[in-house]
Structure formats: C-alpha cells, structure tokens
Amino acid sequence: MQELWGRKVLKKEVEDIVLLEEQAQKLATMQEVTEKTIQCLRCGQIHDKRSVQLVSGAYFCPECIQLGRVDTSQEFYHLPEPEPVKRTVYFAWKGTLTEGQQAVSNELLASVKNGESRMIWAVTGAGKTEMLFETIHHSLECGYRVGIASPRVDVCLELFPRIQAVFPEEAAILLHGKMKERYSYTKLLVCTTHQLLRFFKAFDVLIIDEVDAFPFVDNLILQYGVNHAIKKKGSLVYLTATPTKELTKKSAQKELKTSILPARYHRRVLPVPKLKWCYRWRETINKGKGPKALVTKLRSLVTRNDVLIFCPSISLMEQLKSVIEGEFSETPLACVHSQDPERLEKVLRMRNKEYRILITSTILERGVTFDGVSVIILGANHPVFATSALVQIAGRVDRRMDYTAGEVWFLHDGCTKAMKEAIKQIEKMNTLGIKRGLIDEV
Numbered sequence: 001m002q003e004l005w006g007r008k009v010l011k012k013e014v015e016d017i018v019l020l021e022e023q024a025q026k027l028a029t030m031q032e033v034t035e036k037t038i039q040c041l042r043c044g045q046i047h048d049k050r051s052v053q054l055v056s057g058a059y060f061c062p063e064c065i066q067l068g069r070v071d072t073s074q075e076f077y078h079l080p081e082p083e084p085v086k087r088t089v090y091f092a093w094k095g096t097l098t099e100g101q102q103a104v105s106n107e108l109l110a111s112v113k114n115g116e117s118r119m120i121w122a123v124t125g126a127g128k129t130e131m132l133f134e135t136i137h138h139s140l141e142c143g144y145r146v147g148i149a150s151p152r153v154d155v156c157l158e159l160f161p162r163i164q165a166v167f168p169e170e171a172a173i174l175l176h177g178k179m180k181e182r183y184s185y186t187k188l189l190v191c192t193t194h195q196l197l198r199f200f201k202a203f204d205v206l207i208i209d210e211v212d213a214f215p216f217v218d219n220l221i222l223q224y225g226v227n228h229a230i231k232k233k234g235s236l237v238y239l240t241a242t243p244t245k246e247l248t249k250k251s252a253q254k255e256l257k258t259s260i261l262p263a264r265y266h267r268r269v270l271p272v273p274k275l276k277w278c279y280r281w282r283e284t285i286n287k288g289k290g291p292k293a294l295v296t297k298l299r300s301l302v303t304r305n306d307v308l309i310f311c312p313s314i315s316l317m318e319q320l321k322s323v324i325e326g327e328f329s330e331t332p333l334a335c336v337h338s339q340d341p342e343r344l345e346k347v348l349r350m351r352n353k354e355y356r357i358l359i360t361s362t363i364l365e366r367g368v369t370f371d372g373v374s375v376i377i378l379g380a381n382h383p384v385f386a387t388s389a390l391v392q393i394a395g396r397v398d399r400r401m402d403y404t405a406g407e408v409w410f411l412h413d414g415c416t417k418a419m420k421e422a423i424k425q426i427e428k429m430n431t432l433g434i435k436r437g438l439i440d441e442v
C-alpha cells in the first residue's frame with residue numbers, strides 16, 4: 001500500500017500487481033482540453049491531438065517521455081497519503097545558528113505552522129540548509145511528509161547525506177534519474193524536481209532549493225510537477241540566492257511571504273565585483289594572444305589567491321588555456337566544462353590546491369566552494385552571464401571563515417544591464433546586512 005501513497009505512477013513502475021488491481025485508485029493519464037487538443041496529466045503539457053496520435057489510435061505525451069511513456073491506453077495508480085500522526089523524531093543537529101539564520105528559521109517555522117508558503121532569499125554562502133533543520137524536525141514530528149527538491153542532481157547528492165546526518169534514525173530516500181535503488185515510502189525525501197512528476201498531493205512541506213537554476217527556471221513542466229506534488233494546504237518553500245523576476249515580483253506585491261538573509265555567517269560584506277575594460281577579448285584570444293587586461297589582473301591576483309576564470313564559451317576555453325600557459329609557465333592550471341569526463345577530478349584537484357588557476361564554463365557558477373579564491377569573469381558582457389549567473393559567480397569568493405582578500409573582477413568591452421544589476425543586487429544586500437547589524441563594518 002505504502003508504495004502508492006502520494007504517488008501517481010504507471011503500471012510498469014509498480015512492483016505489487018495485486019495492490020494495483022484491488023486497492024489502487026486509478027487516475028486518467030491525459031484529458032481532452034478542446035476537440036483538437038489534449039493535456040498530459042503528468043507534466044501538464046497541452047498537445048495538438050494530430051501530432052501525438054499513435055498507430056493504435058491512442059494519444060501519448062512526448063514531453064515527459066523520459067519518465068516512461070504516458071498514453072491514453074494507460075492509467076495512473078495512486079493512493080492518498082494517510083492522515084498525519086504525531087510522533088517523536090530524533091534530532092541530532094548540535095550546531096548553532098547565527099542571529100540572522102535564527103530569525104529566518106523562526107519565520108519559516110511559523111509559516112509552516114500556518115500552512116503558508118515562503119521564499120527564503122539568502123545570499124550565496126549564507127548557510128541556508130541549516131535554517132531548514134528546525135522546520136523539518138517540527139514537520140516530521142507532526143507526522144508530515146517533507147520533500148526537498150532541487151533542479152540540480154549534484155545539489156541533491158550533496159544535500160542528502162547532510163539531511164541524513166541530522167535525522168539519523170529517520171528513513172529517508174534520495175530520488176534522481178540515475179539512481180538504482182528501488183522507490184520506497186518515507187516521510188523524508190530528497191529528489192530532483194523531475195521526480196516530483198511522479199507524486200500527487202504527497203507533501204505537507206515541499207522545499208525547492210536553487211529555484212532559479214536550470215532546468216527549473218522558466219520550465220512549466222517542472223512547475224506543474226511542484227504544484228501537483230504538494231497537498232492543497234501544504235507549505236511550499238523556495239530557497240534562492242538569486243530569485244527570478246517572477247518571484248521577486250510576487251514577493252514585492254506581498255503575494256509570497258519572504259525572509260531575506262543579507263549576510264554570511266562570518267559577518268563580512270559580500271565582495272562587490274570590480275569592472276575592468278578588456279577590449280576585443282575574444283578576437284585577441286582567437287589570435288593566440290593574451291588580452292593585456294586579463295594577464296595583468298591575473299598576475300596580481302594569483303600572488304594572493306588561487307583564481308577561477310569564467311569563460312563564456314567552451315570553444316574559446318582551450319585557446320585561452322594555451323594562451324595562459326604561455327604567460328604563466330610555472331603555474332599549474334586546467335580547464336573544465338560540462339562535457340569534460342574528468343570534471344569531478346579536476347574540481348577536486350583545484351580544491352586540494354594542485355592547480356592555482358582553473359578556467360571554467362558556467363558549470364562552476366554555483367554549488368561549489370573553494371578555499372581562498374579570486375574570480376575573473378572574462379567577457380562578463382557575454383549574454384550567457386545573466387544577472388543571476390554573475391551574482392552566483394561573485395558568490396564563490398570569501399565563503400570560508402578565514403579571510404583571504406579574494407576579489408571579483410568583471411572583464412568586459414561594454415557594460416551590460418545584467419552586470420549593473422548584479423553589482424546593484426550585491427551592494428543592496430550589503431547595505432541591508434549592515435543596517436540589520438549582521439555585518440561588522442571595518
């Protein structure tokens with residue numbers, strides 16, 4: 001029975017066939033919208049019937065086919081979540097929250113007690129996971145089902161052991177596309193946002209981490225998944241360092257309650273990016289030369305810290321690498337991007353200080369922490385660097401307790417709106433942090 005609680009799955013996804021036939025509720029997989037269109041009830045996409053008709057005459061959904069084909073010859077199997085029953089849950093966390101974190105944690109707990117949704121807007125490196133623990137503990141003790149979802153599988157992989165360590169006696173499961181473990185019912189789970197498409201009215205509390213990250217942002221399918229995975233009176237919690245325009249607007253119009261944490265736990269201001277003119281950076285590198293502004297800046301930064309150089313395109317990266325190798329022949333360096341099979345090893349080697357310079361695509365824009373780094377964004381005016389990307393990249397610097405005077409530099413040949421907005425957003429948070437007494441002024 002438990003296997004189907006709060007789930008919405010196809011026959012082939014269920015092991016217990018007797019359960020399916022005798023007890024499960026059956027739900028339609030698709031519904032007609034108009035005479036000519038049909039909607040998939042797993043992902044919410046509406047299709048022109050003619051384009052999704054099978055030879056058998058049935059209709060199918062091409063959008064969410066990676067999760068197993070949904071078509072009108074099938075049904076979803078479902079059982080409602082049982083009513084919550086109060087219980088005792090062992091809470092092993094022994095850390096303490098900063099004043100700012102505690103305030104957010106209290107607001108979040110109050111929201112969940114009232115069955116409200118809330119956005120937590122916390123600067124990069126603020127320690128947002130810790131702020132969830134009290135609320136998760138309370139929710140589990142109420143007998144609630146709690147889901148923590150992220151669009152990024154690497155975030156899920158990092159989050160899961162941390163959550164398990166805090167609730168060591170609680171059964172928990174991690175769900176993502178590449179997992180081998182079989183699904184089983186738990187009150188606590190961590191999953192990718194794609195996996196939410198297999199749930200129906202399951203969660204009393206659903207936390208979406210990195211809500212502005214690809215592929216969740218602007219993705220109607222995943223947003224449909226979230227809205228159907230949560231119970232009607234459940235609390236939806238958005239966590240972000242760089243909220244989308246839509247969430248910022250909802251928050252400004254008081255449609256979505258918001259907690260802002262403008263400061264990191266070490267009480268220093270966020271490093272504000274500095275601008276440096278770097279004329280025709282792409283053409284110069286293409287000619288096999290190092291742009292002067294880049295070489296000079298790199299030479300000075302590398303005396304104090306390791307340096308991450310963010311590069312807007314993979315094709316430019318290899319050329320950039322050989323250019324920099326020519327200028328810095330004594331300095332160990334590497335480049336890394338999403339297609340790189342050695343990606344994880346290289347990141348680890350940078351962490352272990354085996355490289356002094358790492359040239360990277362936007363894959364390292366979030367979710368990673370290196371000790372003692374400065375950051376250069378080469379071609380910060382390239383369209384791949386949206387405001388949120390720039391804020392996240394700047395947020396790689398000065399995350400640890402020990403201060404290493406890391407800097408953030410935007411190298412560009414034409415300042416963009418995104419660059420200006422990123423700087424404005426970071427300065428605004430610093431001002432707010434000082435005003436609230438969460439930052440020590442020097």
Ligand SMILES: [Zn+2]
Pocket residue numbers: 040041042043044045061062063064065070
């Ligand atoms: Zn679909």
